[in-house]
Amino acid sequence: MTTDVRTTPAPSVSTETPRSAGSLLLPIAGGALIAGSLLYVAGMATSPPQDSMADADYIAALARDEGQTTLSAVLLHYGNLLAGLAWLAAPALVRGRRGRIATVVGALMAALGLVTVAGFVLYDYWTAAVGRELDPEVALSLFDSVSADPAVAVVGIVTLFGILGPLVALTGLARAEVTGWWLLLPAVASIAASMAMAFSPLPFAGFALVGAVPPVVVGLRMIARRRAERSAA
Helix, strand or coil: CCCCCCCCCCCCCCCCCCCCHHHHHHHHHHHHHHHHHHHHHHHHHCCCCCCCCCHHHHHHHHHHCHHHHHHHHHHHHHHHHHHHHHHCCHHHHCCCCCCHHHHHHHHHHHHHHHHHHHHHHCHHHHHHHHHHHCCHHHHHHHHHHHHCCHHHHHHHHHHCHHHHHHHHHHHHHHHCCCCCHHHHHHHHHHHHHHHCCCCCHHHHHHHHHHHCHHHHHHHHHHHHHHHHHHHHC
């Protein structure tokens, strides 16, 4: 009599290194950085035109068309919010020590500054409302009173991080050879152009479009890095 001995095959052991759930945030951040930058461009393009840079004309511009003011404010709010949060993922692109500190510092500055701008944009709803509901002189007096508050001045200073932070982060990414140094050119050019002339929606949207080139490139790097890591796994 023979005994039929059947052996059960050993379960296969996967050699793939498990990926953390946090690694999924890199392509999401890349998409958010691209979307936020383009929403900001759209927000600038739809901004109400002003007769001059005077506060009275600024209030009148926001009060003139409630729908346009709301559209622009929403686009600018979420554009800055998405971009600000997405910059926090930029240090994940850096491998090694070179450029690491600058990228981290710049990403934190960009996040703080742009998220602050996102909140500051909500100020437009209040400004538009007082411009519609009050006499121009009263609206201007109230606007000046709020603007003179020291806390508002501090918030205004923090918003500058939204301009300087991306420049510092781009410098770190270039030093780390994640991106090229040429990305600083459109970033600086857009800032310089916007400081050289009075606000006008379409020209400033053009400046914003030029300035969107660096964050869009960084966002694409984030998406590509995730794909490369998944292919190598």
